[in-house]
Amino acid sequence: xxxxxxxxxxxIAMLQQMxxxxxxxxxxxxxxEMAVREAKRATEELNDxxxxxxxxxxxxxxxxxxxxxxxxxxLNEKIETLELRIKSLEKQETMLQGKFEQLQTQxxxxxxxxxxxxx
Amino acid sequence: MVNNVDNVDQRELQSLQAYLNEYRQQAxxxxxxxxxxxxxxxxxxxxxxxxxxxxxxxxxxxxxxxxGGVSVRARVEEPDKILVNIGxxxxxxxxxxxxxxxxxxxxxxxxxxGKKVAEALDRIRTQMNxxxxxxxxxxxxxxxxxxxxxxxxxxxxx
Numbered sequence: 646x647x648x649x650x651x652x653x654x655x656x657i658a659m660l661q662q663m664x665x666x667x668x669x670x671x672x673x674x675x676x677x678e679m680a681v682r683e684a685k686r687a688t689e690e691l692n693d694x695x696x697x698x699x700x701x702x703x704x705x706x707x708x709x710x711x712x713x714x715x716x717x718x719x720l721n722e723k724i725e726t727l728e729l730r731i732k733s734l735e736k737q738e739t740m741l742q743g744k745f746e747q748l749q750t751q752x753x754x755x756x757x758x759x760x761x762x763x764x
Numbered sequence: 765m766v767n768n769v770d771n772v773d774q775r776e777l778q779s780l781q782a783y784l785n786e787y788r789q790q791a792x793x794x795x796x797x798x799x800x801x802x803x804x805x806x807x808x809x810x811x812x813x814x815x816x817x818x819x820x821x822x823x824x825x826x827x828x829x830x831x832g833g834v835s836v837r838a839r840v841e842e843p844d845k846i847l848v849n850i851g852x853x854x855x856x857x858x859x860x861x862x863x864x865x866x867x868x869x870x871x872x873x874x875x876x877x878g879k880k881v882a883e884a885l886d887r888i889r890t891q892m893n894x895x896x897x898x899x900x901x902x903x904x905x906x907x908x909x910x911x912x913x914x915x916x917x918x919x920x921x922x
Contacts, residue, residue: 680852687852694856703853716854723852 653755656748663745667738674734681727688720777902780895787892794885801878808867808874815867818843819860 649657691700691713700716701708711719818826818840828838846863847855858866 683851687850687854690850690856691854694858699857701847701855703849703855708855720852720854 649756653752656752656755660745660748660752663741663748667741667745670734670738670741674731674738677727677731677734681724681731684720684724684727688717688724691717691720774906777899777906780899780902784892784895784899787888787895791885791888791892794881794888798878798881798885801874801881805871805874805878808871812864812867812871815846815860815864 694700694713696713698713700711700713702711702716702719821840821843823839825837825839827835829835844860846858846860848858848863848866849855850866
């Protein structure tokens with residue numbers, strides 16, 4: 646970091662922080678997407694079983710017997726909530742990405758103006 | 765890149781090293797995924813075997829493992845009524861053959877996913893090898909241009 650002004654050093658630190666934030670958001674988004682896929686698949690499986698089939702819902706360590714329609718509505722609600730969260734994360738991701746690119750350009754310009762040509 | 769250059773750019777070497785580290789991390793993630801898929805496949809296969817065995821066992825007693833190498837004698841009252849976890853905390857009762865079918869489908873899916881992950885891992889390893897080769901060439905060139913100093917002369921004491 647020799648020869649880099651404190652301002653640029655600060656900007657680089659911010660850039661790294663943003664990168665970490667984007668990674669965290671990305672990981673969370675992947676987790677939610679997987680949960681949505683799992684819930685959708687469970688819904689498909691449930692649609693294939695007969696109306697009188699015994700269905701249980703896992704609550705903590707207990708498995709409670711539930712009606713098929715109740716489980717289906719529960720799953721649909723879960724999918725809806727998760728999809729909303731994914732959309733919100735996507736918005737955050739886009740916003741951060743924009744700021745990241747802006748800051749990256751600023752740092753690049755600052756460094757290009759200062760870095761001496763290679764010996 | 766580094767090949768065919770007269771002047772070895774230190775920043776380029778650093779950048780290549782960073783790429784290599786990034787790829788290494790990705791490769792570790794893929795290797796973990798592959799191992800999880802393989803474990804899942806083996807577990808599902810063992811479950812299909814167990815389901816068939818339970819169905820054929822009739823009234824006979826089976827040993828139910830409760831962990832820590834401890835088992836209890838148990839009798840499966842309804843070997844044709846199997847409770848299958850279909851994900852998202854939902855468990856559905858299925859017939860024995862349906863449960864086996866369900867597991868076989870999962871095994872097929874896991875095999876397909878495993879194949880894809882293995883291919884991705886292969887691609888990453890090929891790229892890692894290429895970067896490592898470029899790095900080695902770059903470092904060798906840098907060493908040739910700036911040979912390491914001989915041992916420092918100790919300062920003379922007054």
